[in-house]
Every structure is written in C-alpha cells, then in structure tokens.
Amino acid sequence: MYVSTTTAHHAPTIEQQVFRIISKRKAIRASRVRKTASLARDLRFETLDVVDIILALENQFHITIPDEVPLNTVGDFVRYVRDHAAAA
Template identity: 70%
Template sequence: MFAAISTTAPTKSIEQQVLRIISKRKAIKAVRLRRTASLSRDLRFDTVDLVDIILELERNFHITVPDEVPFNTVGDFVRYVTAHAA
C-alpha cells in the first residue's frame, strides 16, 4: 500500500558529491578515491587543501565544520557530511 522510502539514495548522492569536491582539489578522478585513502600520505593534501575542501563542503551542504573535527581519510569527510547534512 505504501512505498518504502529508501535512505541509501540520498546517502549515495552525498557521498558522490563529497568525492567530487575532494577530487576537484587535486584533479584526481572521483572513481579513484578510496574511502580509506589517507589525505596526507596517499593523496598528499596539505592544510590549505583540507581547509579549502572543508569550506567547499560547508557551502555545498549548508553545514558548519568545527575546527577540532579530525579528517584523516576520505571516509572521514564522507561520514561527517552524511551525518550532518540536512
């Protein structure tokens, strides 16, 4: 009678958007980003890169990311945005 509401589609869409934002920063194809990839070691992102990504995520998802939130992997960004995006 009632259609089931799927929660995976919005989550997948958020993940794809986050990966796109991260990939744009260093011209890395989004499909090549692994959630376990280290931002500093594997992707060679520096502090400026991370701040730019955070600012872009805040703009795109209308969220605020506190300074003390640690982001070490691609998955950290995906998890934070998924949990805090409206």
Template identity: 85%
Template sequence: MYVSTTSATHSPSIEQQVFRIISKRKAIRASRVRKTASLARDLRFDTVDVVDIILELERSFSIVIPDEVPLYTVGDFVRYVRAHAAAA
C-alpha cells in the first residue's frame, strides 16, 4: 500500500491548522470558528482553555508564545502563529 507524505501543496494552511486546534479544544464545529470570534465571549473559552490552545500551538508549530502577547480572538492567534512560524 502506498502512503503519500504530506507535501507543501497539500498541507493545511496555518489558518486551517489554528482553526482545527481551537475547534478541537471544546469540540466546536469548525464552521463556528471565525477569525473575528472572541475566545471568551463568542466561544466561551476560559483561561485554562486558552492556555491549552497556546501549548498545543507551541507544540504544533515549534514556537513560543510569551504570556504578555494579547490573544483575544481567533485572528490574534492566526496572526501570531503566521508571523512566528514563518520565522522558524
């Protein structure tokens, strides 16, 4: 059986990967995740949820997200990861 490796042309975008990690945290349908969604207000995430998302993003993208980085919306996470994963 042939198993293809993921190539750059078929790998999910950073945005898609961040959406997947965030939606997986509380089994939210990916269709509910929008870049403008507030983690606390719209998605009802608490501090523990946000910390778990940060840890998963750090593992997945081999980056470090300092505590002082303001991350309130899904778009904040996407922008941060996009900027720092590209630099890695």
C-alpha cells in the first residue's frame, strides 16, 4: 500500500514559517537564521523590525502576542507561536 508523504513536503512547519517571516524582514539569508540567534545582537534588528515581525506572525497564525512576552531570540518566537497557534 502506498502512503503519500506529499502533504508533509508542501506544508511548511511552524518553525519554517517563523524563519521565513524573520528572514524576509531584512532580506537576510535563511541560513543565518538560527533558533539561538538574538534578533538585536546577531541579526541587528531594531525595535520597529521586531514589531513588524510580531504583526506578521499575529496575522499569519491568528494569534495575539502581548507586549510583555519576552521575545529575544528566534527560538523565543518559534516557541511562542508553536504553543499558541496550536491552541487557537
């Protein structure tokens, strides 16, 4: 019996989608985006860049990211979206 795996190949994971949104913000290579990367220190994002990323993630995943949530690394964004998009 043949089981199609094409669905897995066509549906990007939450992590891949978050990486894509972050890398598109400043047209940086996706290869530079790592879960441990600090948005300010490693990727040189300014506050406005982070706000734009948050808005894009909220729109993409239909979630709300409160101001008080500490989001400093790419991994912080991935974790928050993964935890809250699944609950939505």
